[in-house]
Amino acid sequence: ETGVTQSPTHLIKTRGQQVTLRCSSQSGHNTVSWYQQALGQGPQFIFQYYREEENGRGNFPPRFSGLQFPNYSSELNVNALELDDSALYLCASSTRGDSYNEQFFGPGTRLTVL
Amino acid sequence: QQQVKQSPQSLIVQKGGISIINCAYENTAFDYFPWYQQFPGKGPALLIAIRPDVSEKKEGRFTISFNKSAKQFSLHIMDSQPGDSATYFCAARPGGTSYGKLTFGQGTILTVHP
Numbered sequence: 001e002t003g004v005t006q007s008p009t010h011l012i013k014t015r016g017q018q019v020t021l022r023c024s025s026q027s028g029h030n031t032v033s034w035y036q037q038a039l040g041q042g043p044q045f046i047f048q049y050y051r052e053e054e055n056g057r058g059n060f061p062p063r064f065s066g067l068q069f070p071n072y073s074s075e076l077n078v079n080a081l082e083l084d085d086s087a088l089y090l091c092a093s094s095t096r097g098d099s100y101n102e103q104f105f106g107p108g109t110r111l112t113v114l
Numbered sequence: 115q116q117q118v119k120q121s122p123q124s125l126i127v128q129k130g131g132i133s134i135i136n137c138a139y140e141n142t143a144f145d146y147f148p149w150y151q152q153f154p155g156k157g158p159a160l161l162i163a164i165r166p167d168v169s170e171k172k173e174g175r176f177t178i179s180f181n182k183s184a185k186q187f188s189l190h191i192m193d194s195q196p197g198d199s200a201t202y203f204c205a206a207r208p209g210g211t212s213y214g215k216l217t218f219g220q221g222t223i224l225t226v227h228p
Binding site for chain 1 (some may be wrong): 148150216
């Protein structure tokens with residue numbers, strides 16, 4: 001069984017640029033959630049994708065957008081990067097329909113905005 | 115009302131001791147309460163989880179105690195080991211269609227001295 005993988009591991013961007021982060025869900029999982037974890041804080045829910053559609057969104061502006069592909073992998077896109085976007089971006093996969101809908105996290109992508 | 119408050123921020127325990135981390139919530143719609151363990155440079159890993167229909171769940175050295183009336187839950191780590199040194203997050207998720215929208219606590223940095 002393959003776990004959740006994310007790419008790239010680290011990324012450095014400048015303010016105003018755009019970035020795309022990628023996530024491959026765990027084998028057998030059909031749902032992907034994205035979280036932002038600032039340094040020293042708990043993860044914050046950005047949004048979730050199921051059946052290639054956004055299914056729930058946290059308190060993040062529209063410049064945070066995503067995609068889910070037929071193979072359940074996902075992308076997180078952030079436009080017009082701001083310094084406060086510097087964080088660890090985590091992807092979690094789960095199986096909708098599972099009674100606990102347990103989420104399994106990837107190792108994250110560390111984004112630094114200069 | 116969506117917050118989950120976690121304490122303490124940091125905890126130092128001797129090897130073999132008991133580590134106790136507490137969380138409190140306000141949203142009565144939460145119906146799933148997982149605990150995650152996170153090592154530096156890694157994503158959170160699911161440790162143990164509970165639903166509010168039981169007051170306690172034990173898995174190995176890890177126990178969740180749940181008090182529905184007080185809206186509090188805690189993680190107990192028995193016989194703490196240096197390898198348990200990590201950051202621990204409690205989380206909560208509402209029922210219904212809010213699949214995967216985990217709300218995390220602020221985290222507790224646990225250090226177990228040998």
